Amino acid sequence: MGKLKFSKKFIALFSIIVLLSFIIQSNRILFYPSNIKIVKGENKSLDITFPFSLSTDKEKDDVIEASANNTENISFKKTYSLNGIGTGKAEIQIKFLGLIPIKNYNVDVIDRPELIPGGNAIGVRLNTKGVLVVAVTDLIGVDNERYSPARDAGIKVGDSILEIDGIKVNDAEHVVKILNEVKDKKVKILVQRNKAEFITEATPVQCIQDNSYRLGVWVRDKTSGIGTLTYLDKESGKFGALGHGIVDSDTGKLLSVDKGKIMNARISKIEQGKKGSPGEIRGVFYEANNIAGDITLNNSFGIFGTLRKEYLETIKNKPIPIGFKEEVKEGKAYIYTTVNDDKVEKFEVEILKVQPQVKPDQKSMVIKVTDEKLLELTGGIVQGMSGSPIIQDGKLIGAITHVFVNDPTKGYGIFIEWMLEHENNPR
Numbered sequence: 001m002g003k004l005k006f007s008k009k010f011i012a013l014f015s016i017i018v019l020l021s022f023i024i025q026s027n028r029i030l031f032y033p034s035n036i037k038i039v040k041g042e043n044k045s046l047d048i049t050f051p052f053s054l055s056t057d058k059e060k061d062d063v064i065e066a067s068a069n070n071t072e073n074i075s076f077k078k079t080y081s082l083n084g085i086g087t088g089k090a091e092i093q094i095k096f097l098g099l100i101p102i103k104n105y106n107v108d109v110i111d112r113p114e115l116i117p118g119g120n121a122i123g124v125r126l127n128t129k130g131v132l133v134v135a136v137t138d139l140i141g142v143d144n145e146r147y148s149p150a151r152d153a154g155i156k157v158g159d160s161i162l163e164i165d166g167i168k169v170n171d172a173e174h175v176v177k178i179l180n181e182v183k184d185k186k187v188k189i190l191v192q193r194n195k196a197e198f199i200t201e202a203t204p205v206q207c208i209q210d211n212s213y214r215l216g217v218w219v220r221d222k223t224s225g226i227g228t229l230t231y232l233d234k235e236s237g238k239f240g241a242l243g244h245g246i247v248d249s250d251t252g253k254l255l256s257v258d259k260g261k262i263m264n265a266r267i268s269k270i271e272q273g274k275k276g277s278p279g280e281i282r283g284v285f286y287e288a289n290n291i292a293g294d295i296t297l298n299n300s301f302g303i304f305g306t307l308r309k310e311y312l313e314t315i316k317n318k319p320i321p322i323g324f325k326e327e328v329k330e331g332k333a334y335i336y337t338t339v340n341d342d343k344v345e346k347f348e349v350e351i352l353k354v355q356p357q358v359k360p361d362q363k364s365m366v367i368k369v370t371d372e373k374l375l376e377l378t379g380g381i382v383q384g385m386s387g388s389p390i391i392q393d394g395k396l397i398g399a400i401t402h403v404f405v406n407d408p409t410k411g412y413g414i415f416i417e418w419m420l421e422h423e424n425n426p427r
Helices: 002-031 172-182 372-378 416-421
Strands: 035-039 043-049 052-056 064-070 077-084 088-096 100-110 114-117 121-136 160-164 187-193 196-202 217-232 238-241 257-264 266-271 280-284 291-299 302-307 331-340 343-354 365-369 389-392 395-404 407-415
Touching: 035 043, 035 077, 043 052, 052 064, 052 077, 064 088, 077 100, 121 280, 121 291, 160 172, 172 217, 217 280, 217 302, 217 395, 217 416, 257 302, 266 331, 331 372, 331 395, 343 389, 395 416, 407 416
Parallel strands: 035 100
Antiparallel strands: 043 077, 052 088, 064 077, 088 100, 114 217, 121 160, 121 217, 121 257, 160 187, 187 196, 217 238, 238 302, 257 291, 266 280, 291 302, 331 343, 331 389, 343 365, 365 407, 389 395, 395 407
16 A cells, blocks of 8 residues: 555656756757757757657758757756758757657758958937937917917927928028028928827917927937947948947937948047946047948947948958857957057956847847056946947857946947848838
8 A cells, every 4th residue: 555655756847847847958958049040061950859759851951951850867857969061941840759749940050140340439420311300399489479389289209200291301500591481371290109100280370589480399400429330241241230220319209310421530548437427438529521321320229221332442451250159158259349549449348147138139248348558548347339240159140239328337238140030121
């Protein structure tokens, strides 16, 4: 009788262990990214535990090959090696007991991209699409009455005014000119809000202060600053920089690009970063005869565009392979950045933490500056260094994005993979 009870307890305990193992493995399978990238000629490992197994599309054996080995000392676990045979797309499938499909994975075998890392200080000049509304105010008309045409029309801070009565708005002065030509006639206004466009109507009011006709909005049409070039592709002429988007200082909204340029810049002054006060690199740049490229896109992952032929001809650096997010590890790395005149230098950093990201995010890894020379010059990571490329094991793996305000020796970095995925994406 005692043996029977012991047997039942053992079976129950064994069943619980099997069930827990099943649940853990199921979660791992379900939450593992559905899209897997493998570099041609390289491989990627997947650990699969019984009762699950992996099967491949036999028609794609010229793209991918899967081989399995039992992991040492763990008879229920198999490590599958996915070998990239040739470029192309294939599908693998996880099955329960070799019969019931649980999850499909899309495998993309690619050639490893190679890019030239930047580190160059650049001046950025950005003209917005239309004009950006940074404030909505009341007006006092010539009749001493208070009005707010923009507010009554539903216009809000962060909106962009694209057209007035069918006329494309170029800049702030153009808005004033159009309104003073139409006077107190009701106008149709094309507005953009969060990528969506709509038309509203408003009647300009003649102000008592200067007799000009206005809507009751403060607008901005351009911005400029210093940043760092992350990468360039000499063959296509494409570039990426900053690792984060340019936002308006008043509204916090991403600026929608109409025209934009990057220019060579020279560092003129460095304000060291201190606890509670992020430092800043200040530089000078001149637009005349100094334009390096044209900005076509400003999104959450950087600014992107095309470099001009004259600038590309001056580039002598060789391209290096990129490192995918799965290859990034904690430990020593380097950044390229400019802290003296226009000279790109190499500085040592340490990757303290790597985030296992499935979706794109600016905060992919935590970086700490360990280079004594850079710490002495800047105190760590400062404004203007955003976009500085991060190199690990001879691969371009990402870019500096933000500094820790309470510890300027540390900051965030973004995976280069996220920047490349979004160099043509307006979001």
